[in-house]
Amino acid sequence: MAGRNVLVTGGNRGIGLSIARALAEAGHHVVITHRSGEPPEGLQGVLCEVTDTSSVDAAFTAAEELFGGPVDVLVANAGVTRDQLLMRMSDEEFDSVIDTNLAGAFRCARRAVKGMIRARHGRIIFISSVVGLYGSPGQTNYSASKSGLVGLARSISRELGTRGITANVVAPGFIETDMTEVLPEDRKKAYQASIPAGRFGQSDEVAATVRFLASDDAAYITGAVIPVDGGLGMGH
Template identity: 60%
Template sequence: MSRSVFVTGGNRGIGLAVARAFAEVGEKVAFTYRTGEPPAELLELGCLAVKCDITDPEQVEQAYKEIEAAHGPVEVLVANAGITRDGLLMRMSEDDFTSVVDTNLTSAYRVAKRASRGMLRARSGRMIFIASAVAMLGEAGQSNYAASKAGLIGFSRSLARELGSRNITCNVVAPGLVDTDMSAVLTEERKAAMTGQIPLGRMGRPEEIASAVLFLAGAEATYVTGAVIPVDGGVGMGH
């Protein structure tokens, strides 16, 4: 039987690839988007598009009600939605810091807490959080982003301890530099400098991140929880 899968920020980049990968193996996929129109390719695959600002608790609750009505309680949660507002600390406004933390970390708390209701009742579930290699390495000009993504690791590992006795696994995927809209804003010189530090010598593809997510959600990963899976071309090895 196909499961109810919920992907936040599924309208582009890694989230889009994750939603597509789950849909292609027959899962019932719902994904959030905040603005614009949802991707036609996901709608054609039968995915449920849910317009939701995950920084708004009321919209998160409404999103869950829509998903549960259509697909049943969420059995696999992929907390992927995230933003960047880069800048050196001395120039970073409080809003730039708090908005990144709220979107990337606090919203993961919101969706995980709500998903845990059905998972606890079912005594089964998978939570997968999309962090970043930056969470462990740090990056100049990304103190807000690095802090939010590092927070996901501590959050996920704490949930793994809380929920493990109910057969709910909680894991993190930590991508490196990936070819998405988020990295498209970088200059070619900056991309070249960053890829020069990656042992595999290239950016990752969203589909490569999706493969790791599918593994953690699959039957092969029933004994994996509290883990951080790097998918970063080797840039973060040793962390």
């Protein structure tokens, strides 16, 4: 399925960047969204703030101009955290995470399906998290936002499945990133002890799963939640 037009939101760093590079190496035309600065070397980028509908529309229009056609594959990866204990969490801390992680994914999917419906083909891949269904103390906002992506994907699957459009969720667990790198060694060991695989995952392992879901080999998979978590959630 080489040569699809792929838009990866939040593809300028971390897991999103690994996904973008993996899809580009597979022969796809990849554009990433970023909120400021320049795109990573070797990738094309468009500015986008997923909490703003007009910004999302403008980003898709700019990406379509770079592609010379509509977006075939959307990887909705952009996300934020605002961790806080439930009793101390403010409305703003809750709302901002929901607005970016869940409503932002909705805005991007809504814009993407316009071209997909006309083409009668499309792949929508939401990047969730093991805590979306596993839960995590201090992350009621983040967990709720990532859990909501499951309902979003499954509703899209039922609504647009006959149009050749699939919608799936990838749920990474503990992945080696800059964030996990700075954890104290005893904290790392405690986390790893809870993972059946006994190690943190690699961003390339998440990217490989996304690459499969974007391919023709996954044409009959939709509404699925695929964990990449070393067994931590046991399939949720």
